[in-house]
Amino acid sequence: MSTRGTFRRWSPIPPAGQLRTLAWGTLANTVGLGLWFAGAALFLTRSVGLPATSVGLGLTVAGLIGLSASVPLGQLADRRDPRSLRALLQLLQAAVAASYLLVQSFPTFLLVAVVDALLAAGNLSVRAALVAAVAGPAGRVHAFATLRAVANIGISAGAALAGLALAADSRLGYTLLVLGNALTYLVSAGLVMRLPPLPPTPTDPGTAHRTALRDGRFLAVSAVSAVLASHSVVLGLVVPLWIATQTSAPRVTVSAVLVTNTVLTVFLTVRISRAVENAVAAARTMRRAGFVLAVALLLYPTSSWSGTGGTITLLLLATVVYTIGDLFHATAAAGLAYELALPHAIGQYQGVSGLLTGLAQAIGPALFTLLLLDGGTAGWVVLAVVFVATGLVTPALTARALARPPFGQVTPVGGTRTPG
Structure with missing residues (x-):
């Protein structure tokens, strides 16, 4: 086997095409996730001034509430173009991510965190529908695996970049971290919209009444x-x-x-x-x-x-x-x-x-x-x-x-x- 063949067999980078476009969007998105995961706790405690216990409680409550969006937004992705829906959700996520800079109290933090969690959980369902539409039945598991590998690269890169803000430990550093996270949603949405429209799959009359729940x-x-x-x-x-x-x-x-x-x-x-x-x-x-x-x-x-x-x-x-x-x-x-x-x-x-x-x-x-x-x-x-x-x-x-x-x-x- 040639060196190129071996590289392609092991590399997470997909060949040119729609999956590569989706991979670039995933990379941009997950760099932002890495920034936020690594820096959120210190931003909220050291820059905003919230107690650590309040941050933990707020994120837990928000995460549980956020799960309620998984099924409704998944259903919406089945009836609409998942490409456009994912891009729209990412634009909303960019606005919510930037709004963390307005947080000054626990109630405000909880409100922003809940909206953030609802969009994040729902977007995972939309992304799954988008991956299936792009890759088709024969390639969707492989596509999922490819994007998971790319996501790990992005999160690691974002976490490393967050180290700069954490080292500075200043309001400016944390502000740049938050805005960097918001920016990656915008970049990802733009890349997703480079995909062609993806019409929903026609409903099977024999199973139209069945719901996953x-x-x-x-x-x-x-x-x-x-x-x-x-x-x-x-x-x-x-x-x-x-x-x-x-x-x-x-x-x-x-x-x-x-x-x-x-x-x-x-x-x-x-x-x-x-x-x-x-x-x-x-x-x-x-x-x-x-x-x-x-x-x-x-x-x-x-x-x-x-x-x-x-x-x-x-x-x-x-x-x-x-x-x-x-x-x-x-x-x-x-x-x-x-x-x-x-x-x-x-x-x-x-x-x-x-x-x-x-x-x-x-x-x-x-x-x-x-x-x-x-x-x-x-x-x-x-x-x-x-x-x-x-x-x-x-x-x-x-x-x-x-x-x-x-x-x-x-x-x-x-x-x-x-x-x-």
Whole structure:
């Protein structure tokens, strides 16, 4: 295989075309997200002057309220051009992002944060519909994986840029950080509008009445996927606290762990996504994700059993295993959410999937800090067992979902049963 062929096989950069345009828009958007994620807490506490507890409470409340926009905006994306809708939402997000500069009190902060969260959660559903429209049924999981890899690059770049504002620790620095975040929404919206109009998929008369929230078999698959999705709390919250309080590793190890996860995500996401060709393959990959994540959960607590060198090695090894499990889950979750959705209701089904995932991730911080930090090794083992069990039931639940119309057998007028 040529060097160019090898690069294309592993690179997250898509070839020229609509997906590349979407990737540039994602890159711009996620640079802003990286800026905001890295600097929001200090901006709100040091520049605005809000207590840290108020910031945490406000963001939690806003995040939970924001989830309510996932399904309605997903439904809207199914009935309208998702390209234009995403661009419009990003213009609104730019205005909301800039309005953080007007925040001077907790009520004002909560209002802005709630509107921000509503737009963000709804836009995820719209983005999923847009990706499906751009890539088509055969390429949407690969496109999702490509954009996830690009997003990691953007967030990392944004977080690095935020370091300049954090180092300055001045009102001017924080103002530039906020405005930089707002600007990236405008750039992304402009890039998205370079795509051609994308008309909605015609509604299937036989399934027009069905909604994702009433599709019990889809909800069952999405629920187990959401349980596994809570693993993101482990790396983002629990592992840094574990390193700081339960091991002899220096604090800089937290950065090494997160960088390891980011680098592997960028280079392995597209590669791993190639195995998810249909719902059955996605279900098998979800089962694999449960096992691999469980192995990582069993490795992390062993890091407290040895000296500094051994601890760092085990932490990095566990993170490598964790990242592979994370990528298995992400691609499998996208595959199932797309493949089990009705063709004319992609946005709506993605919205429901995002709603369940968001709820699981909202519960995760309180539950996992109690289970893993206070529960010790036993807590890690319990969660590992839960993840294995969750992965094991996914193929059966997926087969059951595939057996319903229009994926399974359909009884047409006249009574003869034919493949759907």
